[in-house]
Amino acid sequence: MTATVPILVIFGTRPEAIKLFPVVNALKSDPRFACTVCVSAQHREMLDQVLDIAGIEPDHDLDVMKPDQSLDELTARLLVGLGKVMDEVQPARVIVQGDTATAMCGALAAYYRKVPVDHVEAGLRSGNIYHPWPEEINRKIIGSMASLHFAPTETSAGALKAENIDPSRIHITGNTVIDALQWVAGRIAQDGSLAAGLSDLEKRFAGKRVIGVTSHRRENFGDGMDNIAAAIRRIAARDDVAVIFPVHLNPNVRKVMNAALEGLDNVALIEPLDYPHFARLIGLAEIMLTDSGGVQEEAPALGKPVLVMRETTERPEGIAAGTAKLVGTDAEVIVTEISTLLDDKAAYEKMARAHNPFGDGTAARQIVELLANETGHQA
Ligand code: UD1
Ligand code: UDP
Numbered sequence: 001m002t003a004t005v006p007i008l009v010i011f012g013t014r015p016e017a018i019k020l021f022p023v024v025n026a027l028k029s030d031p032r033f034a035c036t037v038c039v040s041a042q043h044r045e046m047l048d049q050v051l052d053i054a055g056i057e058p059d060h061d062l063d064v065m066k067p068d069q070s071l072d073e074l075t076a077r078l079l080v081g082l083g084k085v086m087d088e089v090q091p092a093r094v095i096v097q098g099d100t101a102t103a104m105c106g107a108l109a110a111y112y113r114k115v116p117v118d119h120v121e122a123g124l125r126s127g128n129i130y131h132p133w134p135e136e137i138n139r140k141i142i143g144s145m146a147s148l149h150f151a152p153t154e155t156s157a158g159a160l161k162a163e164n165i166d167p168s169r170i171h172i173t174g175n176t177v178i179d180a181l182q183w184v185a186g187r188i189a190q191d192g193s194l195a196a197g198l199s200d201l202e203k204r205f206a207g208k209r210v211i212g213v214t215s216h217r218r219e220n221f222g223d224g225m226d227n228i229a230a231a232i233r234r235i236a237a238r239d240d241v242a243v244i245f246p247v248h249l250n251p252n253v254r255k256v257m258n259a260a261l262e263g264l265d266n267v268a269l270i271e272p273l274d275y276p277h278f279a280r281l282i283g284l285a286e287i288m289l290t291d292s293g294g295v296q297e298e299a300p301a302l303g304k305p306v307l308v309m310r311e312t313t314e315r316p317e318g319i320a321a322g323t324a325k326l327v328g329t330d331a332e333v334i335v336t337e338i339s340t341l342l343d344d345k346a347a348y349e350k351m352a353r354a355h356n357p358f359g360d361g362t363a364a365r366q367i368v369e370l371l372a373n374e375t376g377h378q379a
Contacts, residue, residue: 008091012042012102021054022364078105099135116147123156174359205242212285216248229260231334305351317357
């Protein structure tokens, strides 16, 4: 009989937690694996919100978050901390997701120990190392070291092949975010109180057309954030519109948004929502305006047009399908594009088609089976 395989799953931020909880829960319920979870806590409150709803208690918690710390300091502390955990756990394999500093350092620490590292959400590329920054380089570094590459789509698999990754190591699984979204929708259907915290806002804005906003990208700090805030002010000047904006805890985002938008009647600047509430916000919204990666995947899956405040995207699938559009961070362009969707029914209908190029909700199960094959545990 083949021995149980010790796997260390590493994550640190909200989006990684959302996209890895389906994998962690699938590994934990599978006797072929012994799954240890290490959180770097690169995020704290925003990570804990996801751990709570997913019912995950980490085995190791590095608690590395410090207010507004530099990428240098974050990277150094992550690498040392994650290396120590690996020395203690002695995993046979390590799993990381996406393109954060935690994922890159987790992969590097595993490589330094010659432990194979498997990459969830592999192969996303914008082709521009400063958009998104520093994520484009983080994921390329991980891709250069990974053992198994779990690509969400044909496009991401193609990007890896173009970088001469051995095609037999690339597997198209869909994105685990769809697993997470389906799971949370099922939980809300069973227990509406899980997302009841938005009911007061829904009442306050009854009859208005809701625009859901998120923003946090580092490359948008400075002028980009100022422009986004100015655009939201102008959109909110319309009587028929309400903006619900859960503001990221990064101080570089909060100080700009609070200064520009606090006190406006039809703008609700609120604390980051837990995942059930955020899923409900997408449901309430007519349009999502965002620079987030994950929201670009979720909004099309729920049939909501998404305007992406970035210059480029590593998720061209939504753009190709016509459910997402790049609008950059020019205030004039953002206002024009939102106005078009609000005022031109045909333009809206064209974008508001449920389209799910990112997976069918079985990614985590596929990943676990691929790991089983890799470690001599065929079903
Ligand atoms: C990080 C990731 C980014 C990912 C984003 C998701 C890197 C370099 N960046 O960016 O790829 O898209 O997370 O949100 O890995 N903060 C809190 N509480 C929290 C979370 C953040 O107070 O729960 C504040 C802290 O002051 C922290 C700052 O936000 O220092 C920035 O957090 P950090 O993880 O460095 O970068 P993000 O901009 O969140
Ligand atoms: N999200 C959330 N609450 C919020 C805002 C976002 O739960 O208030 C979720 C969202 O559904 C998505 C993920 O967080 O799954 C996206 O995280 P973020 O935008 O911080 O990071 P990115 O995806 O850009 O890396």
